[in-house]
Amino acid sequence: MKSDLDQIMQDRNLDALLVLGDAEHNAPMYYMTGGGHVNAATLIKPRGKDATLFHNDMEREEAAKTGLKTISYSTYSAKALTKEAKETGISLAALRLQKMLSDTNVTSGRVGVYGHTDLSSSFSMLIATQNLMPEIEFIGESGMDSVFLAAMETKTEAEIARIRKMGQITTEVVGKVQDFLTSHPVDENEVLIKEDGNPLTVSDVKGKINLWLAERGAENPEATIFAIGRDAGIPHSAGTPNDPIRLGKTIIFDIFPCEAGGGYFYDFTRTWCLGYAPKAEQKLHDEVREVYETVIDKMEIGMPFGELQKLTCELFEAQGHPSPLNTEAPLEGYVHSIGHGLGINVHERPWARIGQKDGLLVPGVVFTIEPGLYYPERGMGVRIENTYYARKDGKFERLAEYPFDLVVPMKG
Amino acid sequence: MKSDLDQIMQDRNLDALLVLGDAEHNAPMYYMTGGGHVNAATLIKPRGKDATLFHNDMEREEAAKTGLKTISYSTYSAKALTKEAKETGISLAALRLQKMLSDTNVTSGRVGVYGHTDLSSSFSMLIATQNLMPEIEFIGESGMDSVFLAAMETKTEAEIARIRKMGQITTEVVGKVQDFLTSHPVDENEVLIKEDGNPLTVSDVKGKINLWLAERGAENPEATIFAIGRDAGIPHSAGTPNDPIRLGKTIIFDIFPCEAGGGYFYDFTRTWCLGYAPKAEQKLHDEVREVYETVIDKMEIGMPFGELQKLTCELFEAQGHPSPLNTEAPLEGYVHSIGHGLGINVHERPWARIGQKDGLLVPGVVFTIEPGLYYPERGMGVRIENTYYARKDGKFERLAEYPFDLVVPMKG
Numbered sequence: 001m002k003s004d005l006d007q008i009m010q011d012r013n014l015d016a017l018l019v020l021g022d023a024e025h026n027a028p029m030y031y032m033t034g035g036g037h038v039n040a041a042t043l044i045k046p047r048g049k050d051a052t053l054f055h056n057d058m059e060r061e062e063a064a065k066t067g068l069k070t071i072s073y074s075t076y077s078a079k080a081l082t083k084e085a086k087e088t089g090i091s092l093a094a095l096r097l098q099k100m101l102s103d104t105n106v107t108s109g110r111v112g113v114y115g116h117t118d119l120s121s122s123f124s125m126l127i128a129t130q131n132l133m134p135e136i137e138f139i140g141e142s143g144m145d146s147v148f149l150a151a152m153e154t155k156t157e158a159e160i161a162r163i164r165k166m167g168q169i170t171t172e173v174v175g176k177v178q179d180f181l182t183s184h185p186v187d188e189n190e191v192l193i194k195e196d197g198n199p200l201t202v203s204d205v206k207g208k209i210n211l212w213l214a215e216r217g218a219e220n221p222e223a224t225i226f227a228i229g230r231d232a233g234i235p236h237s238a239g240t241p242n243d244p245i246r247l248g249k250t251i252i253f254d255i256f257p258c259e260a261g262g263g264y265f266y267d268f269t270r271t272w273c274l275g276y277a278p279k280a281e282q283k284l285h286d287e288v289r290e291v292y293e294t295v296i297d298k299m300e301i302g303m304p305f306g307e308l309q310k311l312t313c314e315l316f317e318a319q320g321h322p323s324p325l326n327t328e329a330p331l332e333g334y335v336h337s338i339g340h341g342l343g344i345n346v347h348e349r350p351w352a353r354i355g356q357k358d359g360l361l362v363p364g365v366v367f368t369i370e371p372g373l374y375y376p377e378r379g380m381g382v383r384i385e386n387t388y389y390a391r392k393d394g395k396f397e398r399l400a401e402y403p404f405d406l407v408v409p410m411k412g
Numbered sequence: 413m414k415s416d417l418d419q420i421m422q423d424r425n426l427d428a429l430l431v432l433g434d435a436e437h438n439a440p441m442y443y444m445t446g447g448g449h450v451n452a453a454t455l456i457k458p459r460g461k462d463a464t465l466f467h468n469d470m471e472r473e474e475a476a477k478t479g480l481k482t483i484s485y486s487t488y489s490a491k492a493l494t495k496e497a498k499e500t501g502i503s504l505a506a507l508r509l510q511k512m513l514s515d516t517n518v519t520s521g522r523v524g525v526y527g528h529t530d531l532s533s534s535f536s537m538l539i540a541t542q543n544l545m546p547e548i549e550f551i552g553e554s555g556m557d558s559v560f561l562a563a564m565e566t567k568t569e570a571e572i573a574r575i576r577k578m579g580q581i582t583t584e585v586v587g588k589v590q591d592f593l594t595s596h597p598v599d600e601n602e603v604l605i606k607e608d609g610n611p612l613t614v615s616d617v618k619g620k621i622n623l624w625l626a627e628r629g630a631e632n633p634e635a636t637i638f639a640i641g642r643d644a645g646i647p648h649s650a651g652t653p654n655d656p657i658r659l660g661k662t663i664i665f666d667i668f669p670c671e672a673g674g675g676y677f678y679d680f681t682r683t684w685c686l687g688y689a690p691k692a693e694q695k696l697h698d699e700v701r702e703v704y705e706t707v708i709d710k711m712e713i714g715m716p717f718g719e720l721q722k723l724t725c726e727l728f729e730a731q732g733h734p735s736p737l738n739t740e741a742p743l744e745g746y747v748h749s750i751g752h753g754l755g756i757n758v759h760e761r762p763w764a765r766i767g768q769k770d771g772l773l774v775p776g777v778v779f780t781i782e783p784g785l786y787y788p789e790r791g792m793g794v795r796i797e798n799t800y801y802a803r804k805d806g807k808f809e810r811l812a813e814y815p816f817d818l819v820v821p822m823k824g
Contacts, residue, residue, distance in 0.1 A: 124552025
């Protein structure tokens with residue numbers, strides 16, 4: 001939780017945090033500010049002290065809404081900085097960062113750098129600032145395990161409520177997609193046909209998904225996977241826009257929207273066959289479902305998430321499928337991870353890594369469970385995914401409900 | 413244009429480009445790949461040679477759609493890298509980047525780094541890789557003027573067609589917003605009232621905007637400004653979600669959506685008063701409109717964009733308003749720039765900087781013209797913005813049409 005930040009900084013020997021970029025669609029900045037139309041901001045948080053948000057003058061009211069201490073960039077005269085930059089050959093950005101760090105009493109020590117931002121200009125600024133302030137060392141952390149990801153790993157009740165709401169919106173939209181698909185007539189080739197007589201395509205379906213998400217105050221900044229036929233066998237194929245929707249073909253529908261403006265995510269997958277399913281696909285679905293239920297049964301509060309990945313590999317291998325346990329980077333069978341944490345990032349800690357003792361499913365953690373099997377050359381794939389919350393009362397809560405069925409009957 | 417990249421690299425003494433991050437919502441990577449669901453990719457382009465795209469194995473089909481030479485990360489054994497990382501204490505990411513650079517024959521020289529990506533992990537990886545490969549120097553460029561921004565500054569006909577299409581979508585949505593607003597009844601306080609009897613709010617309007625954009629295959633990753641009353645006087649206030657919509661109050665409506673998936677943008681602003689306008693606001697609007705028309709008249713192919721900024725400042729000062737020409741960082745009056753280039757980035761080159769001789773309005777350039785006046789303490793603000801294209805035939809084309817009127821009459 002955010003209240004753990006100072007302790008985590010101390011554990012990692014970090015004296016300050018420097019976060020760059022916009023407040024929206026930028027997880028560390030969103031986490032510190034709560035979002036809003038504050039662009040190209042700079043946030044400095046010394047350990048044990050409050051953060052200061054530096055912002056463009058035109059966005060002063062948006063910045064003030066964050067409730068943080070705010071300072072406008074215009075405090076640092078652009079004319080004077082430009083003059084200094086010309087005389088010294090040092091970039092204006094580096095000169096200004098030096099002043100911002102000094103004004104927040106960060107003049108030495110290890111300063112972690114964060115933000116989803118423009119790498120080129122940030123790298124240039126940090127290298128130049130480091131030369132200006134040799135007592136400071138800028139530190140990059142792994143994308144799998146930063147101070148922020150460590151803090152974000154456990155959620156407050158308020159954060160859970162927002163993720164639960166996104167789960168409700170997500171499953172509502174999935175229901176609308178199911179209704180929409182099953183209401184279409186089909187032609188002699190079992191292709192779904194629109195009112196204008198043309199085939200219904202993946203692109204048409206995605207348009208509707210965007211629409212229904214927008215109506216509910218959500219967006220899908222990382223797109224949606226709606227993959228049919230052979231695409232369904234490739235785990236991260238987003239689907240081919242012009243592909244027609246056909247009865248009996250496998251559809252993998254993986255939807256991971258967030259609150260509009262770049263807030264909390266939800267992550268959910270179902271595998272569908274419209275009308276009927278080929279026997280081999282039904283068998284694959286049954287196998288994934290069986291593994292899913294076993295994994296859910298074996299979840300225990302406090303266990304390492306990696307143990308569930310090991311279990312999943314073993315279960316799939318017992319069914320005769322390759323898995324990463326005994327095949328490096330398998331191209332078919334079970335090819336990914338059993339799940340991942342979820343919050344302001346669609347993928348965040350805890351990670352389900354075999355043999356790692358961190359990534360514990362402790363109270364406050366939100367994570368997905370998403371076993372899957374993929375056989376692209378046979379045009380087959382199955383993934384089932386739900387999002388869970390490890391509660392203080394020792395139970396795991398599935399944050400939204402939706403039927404698991406592979407076969408989705410057509411109406412009428 | 414993209415075909416200029418090698419020449420620009422040579423002009424800047426760059427031997428290779430290294431682009432990190434997703435293909436979507438990441439301008440340099442989108443520019444090189446054309447978008448698609450390719451996440452956490454690495455692109456290396458040596459000068460004078462084709463680019464290679466390194467990608468996650470699960471996204472191999474999406475990567476192949478880019479038409480680039482592709483190599484899966486799984487080519488570099490994760491097990492072997494993990495072992496090497498453990499033995500050397502060097503991160504797996506840095507070890508892998510070293511191998512990718514070697515495999516594309518980039519083993520020395522100046523390598524520009526780019527991408528809208530996670531700063532912390534990228535910084536960490538670059539510093540470690542630089543230590544591994546002392547013959548290489550990683551170079552960050554200014555966010556105002558990178559190799560990519562220089563190439564993107566002029567557009568092909570195909571790019572123009574996409575921006576023009578976004579202009580059409582944008583003005584269609586603006587028309588729908590106008591219809592929507594003016595169809596509402598008002599209560600005794602001149603507040604617009606919804607069917608359920610509650611006041612229509614900024615948040616309701618933004619929900620509709622998202623919906624109508626999604627229906628047209630567009631999205632607004634950087635949100636929309638719909639600011640009413642005092643908010644209208646603050647140039648980058650996004651608007652207050654719960655603010656009711658009232659007759660006679662100034663609304664600044666600045667909408668800058670892009671193709672879904674993070675493609676080409678459009679940028680457009682109108683200032684509206686529903687029903688009627690206070691005299692002082694009408695005067696302000698007339699002044700901005702007059703400056704707008706003068707600026708449009710003075711545009712010439714090949715001129716520095718900064719000359720238009722200087723002209724705009726002079727025109728507003730002649731009307732009695734402060735401007736950046738003689739006031740540093742003014743808080744009221746004319747407080748920003750006359751415009752900016754536009755493409756895969758909502759803000760890109762050319763910039764309208766006074767006294768700078770680059771940023772020429774040469775054929776192929778797309779840019780906004782957006783004069784505005786702001787008086788937050790008087791609850792007043794006006795901005796008018798359209799997007800223009802400098803054509804080969806020596807003319808400037810306004811890429812979408814919409815009436816300029818301040819007063820938007822209510823229906824019925």
